Amino acid sequence: MGAVNGKDFINRLNQLKPEIWYDGEKVEGLLSEHPAFKGIIQTKAALYDLQHDPKIKDEMTYTSPTSGNPVGLSFLQPKTKEDLIRRRKMFEHWAQHTGGIMGRSPDYLNTVLMSFASSVSLLKNKSNSFPNNLQAFYELARENDLSLAHTFVAPQVNRSQIYIExxxxxxxxxxxxxxxxxxxxxxxxxxxxxxGLTDELLVFSVGKFLFNEDEAFAFSIPSNTKGLKFICRDTFIGGQSAFDHPLSSRYEEMDSIVVFDNVLVPWNRVFYYNNDEVAEDFIIKSSFHPFAKHQVMVRQIVKLEFILGVAELLIETINVSEYQHIHEKMSEIIIGLETMRALLEKAENHASLDEWGYMRPDINTLMVAGNLFPKIYSRFTEIIQQIGASGMITLPTEKAFHSTIRTDLDRYLQGATKPAEERVKIFRLAWDLTMSSFGTRQTQYERYFFGDPIRLSSELYNAYPKSEYVKVISNFLKNHMN
Amino acid sequence: MGAVNGKDFINRLNQLKPEIWYDGEKVEGLLSEHPAFKGIIQTKAALYDLQHDPKIKDEMTYTSPTSGNPVGLSFLQPKTKEDLIRRRKMFEHWAQHTGGIMGRSPDYLNTVLMSFASSVSLLKNKSNSFPNNLQAFYELARENDLSLAHTFVAPQVNRSQIYIExxxxxxxxxxxxxxxxxxxxxxxxxxxxxxGLTDELLVFSVGKFLFNEDEAFAFSIPSNTKGLKFICRDTFIGGQSAFDHPLSSRYEEMDSIVVFDNVLVPWNRVFYYNNDEVAEDFIIKSSFHPFAKHQVMVRQIVKLEFILGVAELLIETINVSEYQHIHEKMSEIIIGLETMRALLEKAENHASLDEWGYMRPDINTLMVAGNLFPKIYSRFTEIIQQIGASGMITLPTEKAFHSTIRTDLDRYLQGATKPAEERVKIFRLAWDLTMSSFGTRQTQYERYFFGDPIRLSSELYNAYPKSEYVKVISNFLKNHMN
Amino acid sequence: MGAVNGKDFINRLNQLKPEIWYDGEKVEGLLSEHPAFKGIIQTKAALYDLQHDPKIKDEMTYTSPTSGNPVGLSFLQPKTKEDLIRRRKMFEHWAQHTGGIMGRSPDYLNTVLMSFASSVSLLKNKSNSFPNNLQAFYELARENDLSLAHTFVAPQVNRSQIYIExxxxxxxxxxxxxxxxxxxxxxxxxxxxxxGLTDELLVFSVGKFLFNEDEAFAFSIPSNTKGLKFICRDTFIGGQSAFDHPLSSRYEEMDSIVVFDNVLVPWNRVFYYNNDEVAEDFIIKSSFHPFAKHQVMVRQIVKLEFILGVAELLIETINVSEYQHIHEKMSEIIIGLETMRALLEKAENHASLDEWGYMRPDINTLMVAGNLFPKIYSRFTEIIQQIGASGMITLPTEKAFHSTIRTDLDRYLQGATKPAEERVKIFRLAWDLTMSSFGTRQTQYERYFFGDPIRLSSELYNAYPKSEYVKVISNFLKNHMN
Amino acid sequence: MGAVNGKDFINRLNQLKPEIWYDGEKVEGLLSEHPAFKGIIQTKAALYDLQHDPKIKDEMTYTSPTSGNPVGLSFLQPKTKEDLIRRRKMFEHWAQHTGGIMGRSPDYLNTVLMSFASSVSLLKNKSNSFPNNLQAFYELARENDLSLAHTFVAPQVNRSQIYIExxxxxxxxxxxxxxxxxxxxxxxxxxxxxxGLTDELLVFSVGKFLFNEDEAFAFSIPSNTKGLKFICRDTFIGGQSAFDHPLSSRYEEMDSIVVFDNVLVPWNRVFYYNNDEVAEDFIIKSSFHPFAKHQVMVRQIVKLEFILGVAELLIETINVSEYQHIHEKMSEIIIGLETMRALLEKAENHASLDEWGYMRPDINTLMVAGNLFPKIYSRFTEIIQQIGASGMITLPTEKAFHSTIRTDLDRYLQGATKPAEERVKIFRLAWDLTMSSFGTRQTQYERYFFGDPIRLSSELYNAYPKSEYVKVISNFLKNHMN
Structure with a gap:
């Protein structure tokens, strides 16, 4: 079979019929036609179609080592720096389609699974561990282009350090x-x-200081597995009009609480269970962080390009490019974008082979980017608000432009360089990106993508090789202060 | 007649039938039952009812000097510091009813009009100026408790410094x-x-560097004046459920573009026209800034109290009060709140009589507060997001709690110290305050309440008496460095 | 005897002959003529002379309740708000004499001792505690205007949380x-x-999480007590020229390590010992914090005025007042100054009597100021550097102005509004305030005046009454979200 | 002759006898023995010796294309990316010798001159321009390893925008x-x-908005040219002890005012004069910015490594590595260092040939680094102060450690992991780097290295290619919002 297209993706999804609860009701009917899900499903379908776009399909797929079919390049286990760069280009294609706004585009989760498979040796000869199941599932997903979601965070009942359930x-x-x-x-x-909106749900354990043994497991099951329930949060779709809600109408991904009501996970889908040592080790030693962070960083760079474009277009629209405080704000964005790009390039240039022969981008550099992005992203959304000022509020609707009041709108909402409708479009886009409930969820999502920013800085400090710099100073003291 | 109650307010409003355009349609039917307006109108009605609440009515009204009727205390022209403190308490009553969230509560606009009337002498013997009309309208509004909106910002076509229409x-x-x-x-x-949602629209000119003479005017006209059109922006009401949208469902005030289509303003309602000198002078020399900023500051303090309460309740709910970074964030809010309170107290303590015998709170101190608040408010909304973390996203709806899925929600969304429904309520409130499109409009609104923050800092620098400090240093140079 | 003048202060000090080590040598000869100490001693003498300045002596002294002599007003135990305001004016006089730069002016330590005496009841009926000794020493110091230093910080060997010596x-x-x-x-x-530069050394215990019993004590001993050694750090005096080093040449206070080499503290000078409960209690429950912070805040406000004057004089000198980024920077300073003033006023207005009848300024407000100042002070020194730019570096010496090269300096270093010598003076002052080793010690000193800023924010959060705000929100949830 | 060693450098310098004024006196005697200059001259001598160090001389020199002698690699005109990387390594060798602290190490000025020579074609066929003179002087300097200083800033009399002398x-x-x-x-x-401390003074014009024609020139003259006077600012050397003043005693470079008292510049040393167009063009279009910024960035990275080492050694010394706020502060430094490294790598990777065949590192990337570094450097000096806390103040002298008081110092100033003397050394180093008048001059120097930070952000904004990002958004509006 190999890399799917959009239509195949939708058809398979519509046959699944997982148990999804939305706004107090069990979802019935075709998922792809449900108002809360159709936007994201159609957008994902368009993404899958990229794999068959003649212009770029060679950059989106590769030949399966088992079947010979063209399969998604995000499944490629990189063994050279060239592989990494191929992967980067493929990530860019996915990301550019949505301005970097879709966080869980298929390449992200495919990469997660690929990183697990590339580290399968960590499970060998460990109790309650089944490396072959993981390898087999990776191949199954790759050959069938299965869509995936994942879940790894336990309920936030009590965040005190000493809490034990x-x-x-x-x-x-x-x-x-x-x-x-x-x-x-x-x-x-x-x-x-x-x-609930994917073929499979990938479940694994991560990030708790002390695992209880029975919370330490990893597996994947179809979304329609018996006893598996997805309870949706409230939707952040503002409405179906692409004029009024250009981003939420198509990119709202939904988050759900996953309930396991005595769910049976068949043995052939269990990767490990009841082994807290493996659970802790696997996330730290596997290539999960380098490969996942590589994808994330590429997407975030595309998102910063989107941010920069929106900001500059706002500036042109209301003609404020002469102001020095505008220069300062924009130079912040430019510095952020160029810094992320430089870090990405460095992470790739300094990639190195792991013990199993896979080429990992430099993890320290990726951690630096992972510490930086959550701070700059939320700052940049603020900058957009500051550039747009009151224009971010005075937002008429598409219907207003289709009514007799349009004459007034055309006259009184025109921009310095744009007609009113164009001007309103750019402001609505800026608003949906930074101020709608969709936009603020994006900010929150980027802020916590790889976890608590405070923990991330501790990790960076602890991981970073500091002793060589201390040695320089110790030598200085010895040579120059005696 | 005197101070109205909520019912009177609604009845009068429903009879007006102004031309309002909402989402491409002309609004028909009772304003108080329109889904986009009923929340705010009912909230305002409840505010007017406070004037008749036996417990506080003496703090909300005073005896009219002309009719002897009890009239709204926000119309009181303060002549002593005690008057200022009476006014402050009255502001607090209004503000506490909405957590400081309603920006244009009646006391704000009544204060604006009162400040104009208290500076009516500035219009005396000026060409095209009619001080008696202003005085008469002030009395009319006071005696009938007319509800007001105002508008003073020209369309944002081109914000270049050298733009001339x-x-x-x-x-x-x-x-x-x-x-x-x-x-x-x-x-x-x-x-x-x-x-469009008030009896009258107060129109005046402000803040342009150079007025064209024909843009310099001030008047008030009924909202249903012929040729007057109000074009609403998109609504930020998330929905009618008070559980899901606790703030937007009742406090969304709507902003509109005001179109004057050959509107005739009757002479007895014209305060001045075609006089750019008066227009510039009036805003600078009148008591508009001291009295309006006094009201605004009281409201903003109540809002900070609301913010502090929400933040602390989040902390208790997920039990994170032990973390030192939480202490730092909360101490930022505490410092902000206490600073604003101290500035308010100082502005009142240092109030002084103007040339017409009205007691103005100290304007420099109010300007300091006006520079400070826009910065801290947006920072505090960010702090709330940082405390709430992923809990700000996982927000089920009221209907979910009324469905069979509630058992799961009760179990998996419980907080450390709260049942699930309570926990979700507090997170939804925090979300509606800082992350919904209603909440972000609030942030933008506070950020620009008195104009561009950059201009505000120039104004403060230019107004502040610096020479006495320079003199201290000059003396130091003379006495100690020779 | 009562309040001393400068001459008396110097004479008494010169007779003491404490053991002071400076730059590897035991200090011999008159302290007041030692190059490292003469500046500060003369400045303190000038401060003591203020007590006899006919214009302000009534604001600097009061009549001793025991001897009837005029004694220093900083010893006054305040019982009314008027007393607090008298104290504030007296603090201002001291502080204005040095631009708020002398941290340990006599009024500070007198206030510390006064606060101890005002809380003497806390020692009553406690083991190893001698309230009468404390009261007697307070009276001795007041009647003889003894100069004091204090010390309370243990050596910084190891700052790990779990360190036990x-x-x-x-x-x-x-x-x-x-x-x-x-x-x-x-x-x-x-x-x-x-x-070592004062009559007495006040020693007490503070701030360690767990006291060892034998580290818990408080007493005062003359600086020349046998076995007591003061080891000076390196001096931060840049030189003796007041032109070149306007601040360090006269305000460098020196810090020393205090070594107790089997020092005998006579019983009548022991306030308590070997009682860790009392040690902890005394600092928390006494009026030390409210009274000491009151003095500190007044001094810091005077220092901010000095900062503002220096900044504005720089601006005038190089004519940069037109720049909007200058406005922003200066408005930061103005906001800081006005905020501190408002907090001071609020702390005094909300003062209340403690259980022993002394009028304490509001501690929460003082804590807010204590959290704020360390942040803004270091920021303001940076602003001065940013305004002065390269002019902060190009600093010729006094001798250059007295040489034949002066003609060139006069020509090429003139300012927009000032001759070269004047211009260099103002830049040298700005430099000595913010960039000399004296200036940076000042910044560090203010940053840590009341301890680690991170601990201060935890203290503020924990002390602040948050429950009333939580209650408002709980009511909101109850009334509006059901 | 070719690349000099330290002895040759000193000998030549001592024979020059330029007119230098220091502290009101004309400098007489050997420059290399003058207390204000001997540190820097010896340090520079050591740097020149690196060119003859057998281990690295091949990385420090190359074969002159004219004489065949080994000449300094900083004179190499890069034509390939390999050349750039060779240059980078050479810069690192120079920089590591002083922890990146010497701003005007010879490689900097050699690079400036090389960049001028590489852009000599810009002078061809321009009036009052002498490209051959520039080329000849470049070769003279290269072949004789002449030491250079430069000057380009006009006196800061009046910084108003509209000032005309x-x-x-x-x-x-x-x-x-x-x-x-x-x-x-x-x-x-x-x-x-x-x-005054170099063989030659390179004089050129830069950065004024409007040149007067007569201020537009470029030339180089020997430091001892008749009529040329160097007036030193006050020294920032704290003292001659390398223990007490580890940095200032050897790295204080001195800044001077240069007075031209009817100085005759011989025609063969004039590069251009009275040509404001050329003056403006030359700085913008020549490779000055890419090549000079390349050197600066390498040095700044070495300085950040030095900062990181000092910070970490402080942490180890007082054992505070467990604190989460320490992790945050250190992660800031790590992010800064890694960002600068990544930008350097990117600037080199994206280097391109200019029209004359020289390989320029990417200027936009260098501009990003040039905007970033001034901000992070001053922040990092603050972090060091925050880590060191009161330990940055309590600094005994070398002489104290050589006196009988040492026993007490050894006991009471010991660190968690270090004896007292070691501990004091590291704190003194941290202090000299960030808090001595030498250290703060460093901070100011880095803050303004390439000019006013506000102007730098305008330059970056204006230079950055923004249109491609705007186009992405315009397409989005077209494709997705219709």
Missing amino acids: NSEEPIAAKVIGKNEEGIIIKGARVLATQG | NSEEPIAAKVIGKNEEGIIIKGARVLATQG | NSEEPIAAKVIGKNEEGIIIKGARVLATQG | NSEEPIAAKVIGKNEEGIIIKGARVLATQG
Whole structure:
């Protein structure tokens, strides 16, 4: 089969019929026609179509080593720097289609799974671990271009450092039993973006200081597995008009709470379970961070380009390019964009082979980018608000432009260099990017993409090789201060 | 008649039938039942009812010097520091009812009109100026508790410093003629908050570097004046559920573009026209700034209290009060709140009588507060987002809590110290305050309340008495460095 | 005797002959003529003379309740708000004499001692505690206008949270024995500003998480007590020329390490010892914080006025007042100054009587100021550097102006509005305030005046009454979201 | 002759006898033994010795294309990316020798001159321009390894935008005449770092909005040219002890005002004169910015490494690595260092040939770095102060460690992991880097290295290619919002 197109993706998804709860109701009918999901599903379909776009399909796919079919390049396990650069170009194609705004585009999750498969040796000869299952699932996903969501965050009941869950019934998802067919999971995970809107749900454990053994597992199951429920948050789609809601109408990805109601995970889908050492090790030692962060960084750079374009277009529209404070604000964005680009290039240039022969971009450089982006992104959304000023508020609707009042709008809302409708479009885009409930969810999402910014800075400090610099100073003290 | 109650307010408003355009359609039917307006109108009605609340009515009204009726205290022209403090308490009552969130509560506009009336002498013996009309309208409004909106910003076509409008037909509203009955206005003004939703529209000129003579005027006309059109921006009401949209469902005030289509302003309502000197002078020399900023500052303090309460309740809900970075963030809010309070107290303590015998709070201190608040407010909304983290995203709806899925929500969304529904309520409130399109409009509104922050800092620098400090240093140089 | 004048102060000090080590040598000869100390001693003498300045002596002294002599007003135990305001004016007089730059002017330490005496009841009926000794010493100091230094910080060996000193010989000063005559102290304290340059050294315990019992004590001893050694840090005096080093030549206060080499503290000077509960309680419950912070805040406000004057004089000198970024920077300083003033006024207005009848300024407001000042002060020194730009570097010396090269300097270093010598003076002052090693020590000193800024924010958060704001929100949830 | 060593450099310099004024006196005797200059001259000598260090001499020199002698690699005109990388390594060798602290190390000025020579074609066929003179001087300097200083800033009399010098006698240096031998210059330039301490002074014009024709010139003259005077600012050397003043005692470079008292510049040293068009063009179009910024960036990176080492050594010394706020501060430094490195790498990777065949590093990327560094450098000096806290103040002298008081110092100033003397050394180094008058001059120097930060951001905004991003958004509006 190989790389799917949009139509195949939608057809397969519509047949799944997972249990999704939206606004107090169980979702019935075709997912691709549900008002809360159709935008994102159509956008994803368009993304899958890129794999068959004659102009770029060679940059989007490669020949499967097993089937010989063209399969998605995001599944490619990179072994050379050239592979990394191929992967980067492919990421850019996906990202440019949505201005970097879709966080869980298929290449992200494919990359996650690929990174797991590239580190499968970590599971070898470990108790309750099944490396072959992981390898097999990776190949299954690659050959069938399965769409994936993932979930790894336990419910945020209590964030105190010393909290230990002490509840009769599980809150965080746990292994509560096993039998001949598989392991049985009960409890919940929160914040599965696109949860229920993909073929498969990839479940694994990450980031808790101390795992309980029964919370340490990894597996993948079809979204329609019995007992699996996706409870959607409120939608951030502002409306169906692409004029009024240019981003939310098509890029709102939805996040859901995942409930495991005695879900049976068949043995052939279990990667490991009840092994907290493996769970901790796997995330740290696998190529998950280098490969996932590589994709994320490419997408974020495309998003910064989008931000820069929107900001500059606002400036032209109301003719404020002469102001020195505008120069300062814009130079902040330019510095941010160029810095991210330079870090990406450096991470690739300094890539190195891991013990299993895969080419990992330089993790320290990626961590630097991962510390930086959450800060600059939210600042840049603020800059857009500051450039747009009151224009970010006075936003008439598409219907107003289709009514008799249009004459007034045309006259009184014209920009220095643009007619009123054009001017309103650019302001609505800027608003949907930074001020609508869709836009602010984006900001929050980028702020926490790889976790708590405070934890990220501790990780960077601890990981960074500082001793060589200390040695320089120690030598200075020895040579020059005696 | 005197101070109205909510019912009177609504009845009068419903009889007006101004020309309002909303989402491409002319509004028909009762304003108070229109989905886009009923929230704000009911909230304002509840505010007017405060004037008759037995517990505080003595703090909300005073005896009219002309009719002897109890009239709104916001109309009181303060002559002593005690009057200022009475006014402050009255402002607090209004503000506390909405957590400081309603920007154009009646006391704000009543204060604006009162400040104009208190400076009426500035119009005496000036050409094209009618101080008696202003005084008469002030009394009319006070005795009938007329509700007001105002508008003073010209369309943002081109914000270059050297832009001069050069259009055949007026864009910015202008006097295009006069006759026996009055003056005739054509063109537009933007951003009239609550435009069309009040008895009267107060129109005046402010803040342009160079007025064209024909853009220099001040008057008030009923909202249903012929030729007057209010074109609404898109609504920021997220929905009618108070659970899902606790703030926007009741506090969304709407902003509109005001179009003057050959509007005749009757002579008895013209305060001045075609006099750019008066227009510039009036805003600078009148008590507009001290009295309006006094009201605004009280409201903003109440809003900071609201912010502080929301932030602390989030902290308790997810139990993060032990973290030192939480202490730092909260201490920022505490410092902001206490600073604003101290500045308010100082502005009142240092109030002084103007040449006409009215007691003005200290303007320099108010300018300091006016420079400070836009910066801290947007920072505090960010702090709330940082405290709430992913919890600001995972927001189920009221209907979900009324469905069979509630059992799962109760279990998996419980907080450390709160049941799930309570937890979701507090997060939804925090979200509507800082991340919904209603919340971000609030942030933008506070950021620009008194104009461009950059201009505000120039004004403060230029107004501040610096020479005494320079003299101290000059003396130091003379005495200690020779 | 009562309030001393400068001459008396110097004479008494010169007779003391404490053991002071400076630059590897034991200080011999008259302290007041030692190049490292003469500037500060003369400046302090001038301060003491203010107590006899006919124009202000009534604002600087009051009648002793015991002797009837005029004694320093900083010893006055305030019982009314008027007393607080008298104290504030007196602080201002001291502070204005040095532009707020002398941190340990006599009024500061007198205030500390006065606050201790005003809380003497806390020592009553506690073991190893001698309230009468404290009261007697307070009266002794007041009646003789004794000059004081204090020390309370243990050596910074290891700042890890879990560090417990485990050394055979004491490092931090400890009670190592007692006998009929008194207690015996061995070990060190660091950072006694003006240590050795005052009549008395006040020693007490503060701020460690867990006291060892033997580190918990308070007493005062003459600076020339046997076994007491003061080891000076390097001086920050740049030179003796007041032109070249206008601040360091006269305001460098010196900090010293205090070594207790088996120092006997006579019983009548022991306030308490070996009582860690009292030590902790005393600092928290006494009026130390409200009274000391009151003095500090007044001084800091005077310092901000000095900063503002220097900044504005720089601006005038090079004629940059037209630049909008200058307005922004200056408005930061203005906001800082006005905020501190408003907080001071609020702290005084909301003062309240403590259980022993003393009028304490509002501690929460003072804590807010104490959190704010360290941040703004260092920012303002940066602003001065940014305004002065390269002019902060090109600084010729006084001798250059007295040489034949002066003609060139006069020509090429003239300012827009000032002759060259005047211009260089103002830049040298700005430099000595913010960039000389004296100036940067000032910045560091203000940054840590009341301890680690991070700890200060935790203290503020914990002390602040948050529950009333939480209640407002809880009511909102109850009333409006159901 | 070719690349000199330290001894040759000193000998030649000592024979020059330029007219230098220091602290009101004309400098007599050997420059290399003058207390204000001997540190920097010895350090420079050590730098020149690197050119003969057997381990790296091949990386420090190349074969002269004219003489075949080994000459300094900083004179190499790069034609390939490999050349750029060779140059980078050479810069690193110079920079590492002083921790990046010496701003005007020889490679900087050699690079400036090389960039001029590489752009000599810009002078061809222009009036009053002598490209051959420039080429000849470049070769002279290269073959003899002449040491250079430069000066380009006019006196800071009046920084108002509209200031035009209107003085009978020139203030800013001007061409006041010419004769057979050359042109005659009168007036001054300010801030020539190392002015008078080099063989030659390179003089050119830059950065004024409107040149007066007579202020537009470029030439080089020996430092001992008749009529040329160097007036030193006050020294920032704290003292001669390398223990007490580890940086200032050897790296203080001195800045001087350069006075041209009817200086005759011989025709063969004039590059151009009285041609304001050429003056403006030359700086903008020549490779001055790309090549000079390349050197500067390499040095600044080495300086950041030095900063990082000092910060981490402080942390280890007082054992504070567990604190999360320390992690945040250090991660700021790490991010800064890695960002600068990534930008350098990107600037080199994206280098391109100019029209004359020289390989220029990417200027936009260098401009980004040039905007960033001034901000982060001053922040990092603050971080060091925050880590060091009170330890930055309590600094005993070398002599104290050589006195009997040492026993006490050893005991009471010990660090968690270091003996007292070691601990004091590291704190003194941190202090000299960030808080001594030497250190703060460094901060100011880096802040303004390439001019006013506000102007730099305008330049970046204006130069940056923004239209491609605007086009992306315009397409988005067209494709997705219709």
